[in-house]
Amino acid sequence: MKVLFITDIHWGYSDKGNQRWIKYAKELKAKHPDAIIILGGDNGSNDVRHEIKCLSKMREIFSDNPIYYLMGNHSYWNASGRSEIFVENSKTYTLDGAQKIHQAIYDCAKLLNIKYLPESPIIDHESKFIITGVSGWYESTQFYTNDCNHINNWSESDEWLRKNCYEEFQKTIPLHETYRSKGYKTVLASHFHFHGDIFDWKTSNGSWFGANRSYAQFMTYTDENWFGHTHRSFNKVLDKVHYINTGTDYAKPSHLESFT
Numbered sequence: 001m002k003v004l005f006i007t008d009i010h011w012g013y014s015d016k017g018n019q020r021w022i023k024y025a026k027e028l029k030a031k032h033p034d035a036i037i038i039l040g041g042d043n044g045s046n047d048v049r050h051e052i053k054c055l056s057k058m059r060e061i062f063s064d065n066p067i068y069y070l071m072g073n074h075s076y077w078n079a080s081g082r083s084e085i086f087v088e089n090s091k092t093y094t095l096d097g098a099q100k101i102h103q104a105i106y107d108c109a110k111l112l113n114i115k116y117l118p119e120s121p122i123i124d125h126e127s128k129f130i131i132t133g134v135s136g137w138y139e140s141t142q143f144y145t146n147d148c149n150h151i152n153n154w155s156e157s158d159e160w161l162r163k164n165c166y167e168e169f170q171k172t173i174p175l176h177e178t179y180r181s182k183g184y185k186t187v188l189a190s191h192f193h194f195h196g197d198i199f200d201w202k203t204s205n206g207s208w209f210g211a212n213r214s215y216a217q218f219m220t221y222t223d224e225n226w227f228g229h230t231h232r233s234f235n236k237v238l239d240k241v242h243y244i245n246t247g248t249d250y251a252k253p254s255h256l257e258s259f260t
């Protein structure tokens with residue numbers, strides 16, 4: 001099975017970037033992947049409509065392929081902090097708070113037949129691997145990240161996001177444990193990474209741009225973590241987990257090579 005990972009599309013960042021992604025995705029389609037995983041989080045630029053547009057565009061291009069996705073910082077930032085009504089496929093959503101934004105994206109993806117990886121892991125019995133997914137959020141909520149400017153009802157959103165991320169992450173542990181004992185390769189797909197040694201992203205006030213670093217210690221049964229978000233290329237084994245990111249930057253498409 002050939003799986004293609006795509007990261008940090010940032011649809012809507014610029015017209016040029018959008019066009020680059022369309023061209024690039026078409027080239028990737030010609031490589032005949034069996035499944036596509038969009039390491040979400042930064043699918044859209046500054047609006048939920050960008051996120052949905054991104055997913056629908058990928059669905060249009062990879063018309064015959066199973067597509068999976070997960071969410072991250074831009075998903076929850078987008079269009080939040082404003083009293084905005086979003087209408088997609090005849091449904092109306094109020095986007096006041098991260099949980100509602102999450103639901104809106106989730107529903108729209110479902111209508112596009114794009115699967116939410118945290119609840120639909122890929123298990124290939126032939127090649128013997130499992131890919132689970134987890135949506136993520138920042139470990140830190142310091143003002144520097146501007147999170148509180150982007151999320152309405154930040155304190156509530158923060159609590160829900162942390163809880164959701166934690167629960168999704170916890171669900172991957174017994175799955176990885178079970179399948180590794182059967183000799184499967186175990187892969188965690190995420191927008192954020194979980195290891196503090198990937199980049200020192202501390203700012204002058206101590207803020208951290210990565211996910212909850214304490215989760216890394218629970219990745220005992222995980223062989224690989226394919227992630228996005230950093231916009232920097234990374235490929236390194238830390239504490240026996242292989243961390244991989246292509247380093248896709250704004251409007252500059254790249255992808256992670258597949259494995260079989």
Ligand SMILES: [Fe+2]
Pocket residue numbers: 008010042229230231
């Ligand atoms: Fe990004």
Ligand SMILES: [Fe+2]
Pocket residue numbers: 041042072073074191228229230
């Ligand atoms: Fe991100």
